Amino acid sequence: MLKNYFITAIRNLQRNRSFTVINVLGLALGISAALVLFKYVIFEKSFDTYLSNYDRLYRFTKRVESPNMVDLEGGVPNPFAKSFSIDYPELGTACRTFYTGENQLSVKNLTGDWVHYEQPDGIAFADSTFFKLFDYDWKIGDPKTALNKPGSAVISTSLAEKFFGVTDGGYDRVLGKAVKMNNKVEVFITGVVADPPKNASVPFKLIMEYEEVAKIFDFYQPESWTSTSSNAQVFFLANNNVTQKQIEDVLPDFAKKYIPESENATSFHVQSLAEMHFQPEFNTYENSAVNPDLLTVPIAVGVFLILTACVNFVNLSTALAIKRSKEVGIRKVLGGHKKQLILQFLGETFLITILSVLLSMGVAELIMTNMEELVGYNLSLDLFNDMQLLSVVLTVIVGVTLFAGLYPSFVLSKLKPVTVLRGKGQTAMSGNINTRRGLVIFQFFISQVLVICTLVVISQMKYFGNSDLGFQKESIITFPLPSPEASKLEVMRNELVRFPGVQNVSYAFGSPLSTNNIGSTFGYAPLETQGQFDVAYKVIDDNYLELYEIELLAGRDIKKGDTLTEALLSMEALKLMEMDDPNEAIGKEISSGFAGPKKVVGVFRDFHNKDLKEKRDPMVMVTYPDYFYEGAIKFNGDEGQTSELIAALEQAWMAQYPDTLFDYTMLSEQIMENYNDEANVLTLFQLFSGIAILIGCLGLYGLVSFMANQKKKEIGVRKVLGASVNQILNIFSREMLVLIAIAFLIAVPFGYYFMNDWLSGFEYRIELNVWVFVIAMAFTLVVGMVTTVLRSLQAAVSNPVDSLRSE
Template identity: 35%
Template sequence: MLKNFITIAWRNIRKHKAYAAINILGLSLGVACSILIFVLVHYHLSFDTFHANKDRIYRIVTEFHDEVADYSQGTPTPLGKAFRKDYDYAEKTARVINYGDALVTFQNAGVTKKFLEQPGISYAEPDYFDIFNFPLVEGDKATVLHAPGEALITEKLAKKYFGDANTAMGKTIRINNGADFHITGILRDIPVNTDRREEIYLSYDNLKDRSAKLAGDSSWGSVYSQAMCFTRLRPTVTAAQVNRGLAVVGKKYQKGRDAQTTIFRLQPLADIHFNPTFDGTADKKYLWALSFIGLFILITACVNFINLATAQALNRSTEVGIRKVLGGLRSQLFWQFIAETALIALFAVVIGYALAGAILPALNDLFKTTIDLTFLTDPAAIGFCVALLLVVIFLSGSYPGLVLSRFQPVQALKSRLLQHQVGGFSLRRILVVTQFAISQMLIIGVIVVAGQLHYVQTTDLGFNKEAIVLLPVPVNDAVKINTLRTRIRETAGVDKLSFCANPPATESNSSTNIHFDNRKEDEHWEVSKKPADIDYLSTFGLHLVAGRNFFPADSNREYLVNETMVRRLNLSSPSEAVGKQMSIQGKPGPIVGVVRDFNNFSLHSDILPICIFPSARDYATCAVKLDPAHIHTDLIAMEKIWNETFPDYLYSYTFLDDKIAKFYESDISLLRMIEGFAAIAVFIGCLGLYGLTSFMAVRKTKEIGVRKVLGAGIPGILWLFGREFTRLVIIAFVIAAPAAWWVMHNYLQDFKYRIPIGPGIFLLSIAATATIVVFTVSYQSIRTALANPVRALRSE
């Protein structure tokens, strides 16, 4: 019986090649999208799930609840030691401090080699590798990182540096041209599905060489976001118990207002990847959105199948009538059509899998991931493929099978079946409206996201970002900095130059408390520090709204503040702030000027209170404003100057506009993804529309012939087709518009500065949909309208 079903199904597919091709192509695209979305969602959900006892692993995080709430994934560095000493909640607790962009230098075969490692380095306590499952392939886990001067590197770095993991053992590497470290262990390469990406780990005892303040036991008043503390709790201990204990720790060791406003609590390991409040790299709401998009596209493809299958039903009525007269049961007919669907679905899944494999590299490039299709080894992936095949078969085949199997044999043999008996136009209208609604929702999403990205890329940020190159300052040496300043200024195309800690907009904003004028206590909010020299304003095009620039100095004696800070100080105007005293980090000085507000981070965030002041010890960047006509030659000249000034380091540079563009990488990826899925959804819908238009043309052949004989013109004939689809487009828009508005409204809430969702967006969406419909149905409609009416009247 099964063989018979498959044989007949294959004959029908070969007989109706165009019908089968449209269905297979549509389903293949739907399946490909579903597979790609599955692997992306599954990849993110798998983050840090490979650690033993993962449900008992937590990160201690910090919350600041003062006048303004703030959050950090870091903690004061003494917290881990105090937590171990005061409580026995945990089996293991370890501190780790990460620093990016580390210069690694070593000797290999008598040659000095240098590598700039962007993931950076980590100073880690030994218990870190008991908490996390990062196994060693060389070395003794019980002893590594216990003594000062020890280092662990991954297999990948061992091969990169020395050619082999065994060869790397015992070798010496120098970090940032400072301390030397002996490699006492080789880590297995870090899995792709973890947020712990560092590949060089150094003994925590050496932290004092990098920062005596962070290494000390008294720095309770400051939090570095990359100074983190992880713990694995005992099986009988709950997070609520530990949080109560952490509240006591805060009150015990912190002083003043910090003890009242700072809260330490546990963050589960499973939450770290998905919590943007604590610098998570993914957001579950976007994964849910992706899943729904995949489901919608799959539904769109299945709707095509149902539409075309029911439209073809009349053409197969005689076949059904003969089968029933010869004793065929309704269940047998149903399973016959399910077999046809299964064969088409099987082809679609195979082709869809191949398409997903072809598209996956582009998806990896888009999201900076390294996902692969491991369907032969991953049980979850295998289960998804099987489930997808079954869903497609029964979602696409059940209704057409039921419709075709219930035909009455006498009416079927006499070809007297009516449209409502084969799933009439009312059903197909519902299905087409569903397709149009999904397509219009995706089109509206593309328009809104593209509009918001255009806004963030073109809006005035309050400073100049064009043709500004950022050079690193690897060592804080006054002589070298002055040499670099003098020589670069002599370069022909250099317009302006400034030494600073960071440009106006940056991912790393250092904040601190301030004391203003004669007020009794510090302000209940923090100010973002911008150490910079006197040329900072002119280089970045910042504008003073009151007062003057500070005088040249090497340390903070005078201060510039922004308009937001003036408002937060409850002053009536910028000029009122000029001349007032304020103190930062214990150094008092007057406010000498007020700078017009500028965005110090992405447009996702509010403008913070900002203070600009000279502090030569904090200058880590040389910002150079170039003449756009001489950029190429200037870059070559600056590289030569920089290498001669800092010969022991590796040269690199970044354009400020590229740095700012990275703020919106996830939004750009989202736009590209929605564009792709919207195009696929529209294309699948077009396939269905083309098939239905062809079917309508066949069913209306005689009607069109009669109308033309009676004097109907071509526009009137075309309106027979246009009227039907115009109604459906409008109904779909009425359904899609409010749903799309709600989704996009929530998306825009992530931006503090955003575009409005105005009527123009919806008009553009419906115009785009109408244009797509016209182009899809026009060929077949015009061909039918131009046909000879004599042939149309002889068609029966």
């Protein structure tokens, strides 16, 4: 019997090839997209779970409250780890880490010359206790002693291959080799480890002994409790039976003991590794943390895509049911039971689902291996090593088979033999039309919500790109400075200003929107505030305002050659002094956490020192040549002249810094990189809304097919009586317009709610306008109309003789 069911199912699928192909493709599209989304969520939830000490590992964080803001930091003062270990040795082991991100690494070639490489990630410093906390697969070396000595370092296998060409496992040849960082720090390899997995929050590939950080980090103050770098983080391995609450309970007294009373209110907190990955408000290495609320979106989208694919299957199956109604009648006359018929049709659904899942797995694997630009890493299904995803696939197979197959099975199996064998199968099926209409409405509801989301994200991205940031961003090239030696910078300036089209050259700590900010405090004596204000300090030269076209509202620019005695204030900073008139601040003295008191010589118009997702800070500008770490060139010229200017810049650069790789950035492009996450969201919405619309169109195709079969004789009569093709098409078009309109009315409040909630995460945002919803409606109507016309045209041009000859 089972063999007969199988053979019959195969024959039916072959007999209705077009419906089979559409069903398989529709389900495969929905399932493949869902598998990618589910794998992404599973992967994000797996961060750091590979660590043997996962349940006992923590990170210390800091919270600083000033009169004007609350600052949350993943970094803590440098003496924190040592002091905590001395005061509370019974709690566990502390380890300092310092992550530097992108840097230049150099190694010696066979002739003894240094060869330079740009290393984009994985460079860090750590205490010798690091390998007690974090698991690495050791190829050679001793984790207990690898970082004990100054100048020691551990390298990963990928870097050993990249720098030393070790591809045969002979890692002993790497031991003792020298690696130089930014021509300032030279270390020697004491061990080789496997690369950390993709789901590591601490993705270190070159780990140097911690004290070496003093050679490259100007702000390193080993005994200071008032200076903190966000990259200087302390991890903690709790002893057995020590809870997170026990650690948290000692931190108030610890902060009171070491933080000076003159500082703003500072408290320390402890964060588990699981919390660390899902609390992006604290900075993490490589910004790997994600908002846990955002992980519900991929799950919801994945489920809805599968549901829309199932709805599409139901519509097409019930459209096909009219053709199979006589088959059902004959089976029942010959003694077929309702349960046997249900099993037969569920079996066919199961076959289609299996084919769809197999196809979707190939598509999903192809997508996952090309995801790096979107999420920063590639994935793989790897079903037999990922039990969670395997259970999801099995659930999808069973769920889709039941959800997509039960309704058509019950509809077909309950047909009465007398009715269908008299040729009244269409009449018997007509009672299910409202169900199919409801399913199509559901499909287009999902499609229109995704289209609305896509349009809103596009509008917000345009807002990011077109907003006035308060400074000039076009036609500016920025480049890092390996060292701020005044003589070298002056030679470079003189070389560059002679190039045609160059309008200005400036040196500073960073561009107006650079993440290289110096956060510190300032105060104004006449104000009796508790604590001092937190502000962003910008280190600039005397060309900075002119090059970036930052408007000076009162006073003058900082004098050339001044060093930390004069200051410029932003209007936001002026408001903290309780002043409205910029001229009132000129000549006033302010206290400063950045190198002492200063005299206000000018006030400038506010500009955005952060991306538009965050509120801009009050700012203070000072000049300090020792902190010039970025150059900028303002120019005008076409694309060809820009290329020539970059070549001239590289030549001037190499003349001053021959041992450093040249790099540059177009400021306008660099600014848009701040919105890569939003750009990735847009790409995903475009992809999934396209899939949802395609599946929705297949469902609409199924409904129109059903209507065409049901109205076959009606259309024949209308044509005999003189109805035109356009009049016949109108019958189907009216139906489609009503369904899409109903779906739109349901989609609008959902789309508005979701996107208003998404936009609320931005300090500067667009307003949701009616036109977004109008365009979504119009787009869906056009797509639906094309689908309807393509299918209904076949019925409209058919010969009425074919449908009426039996009458």
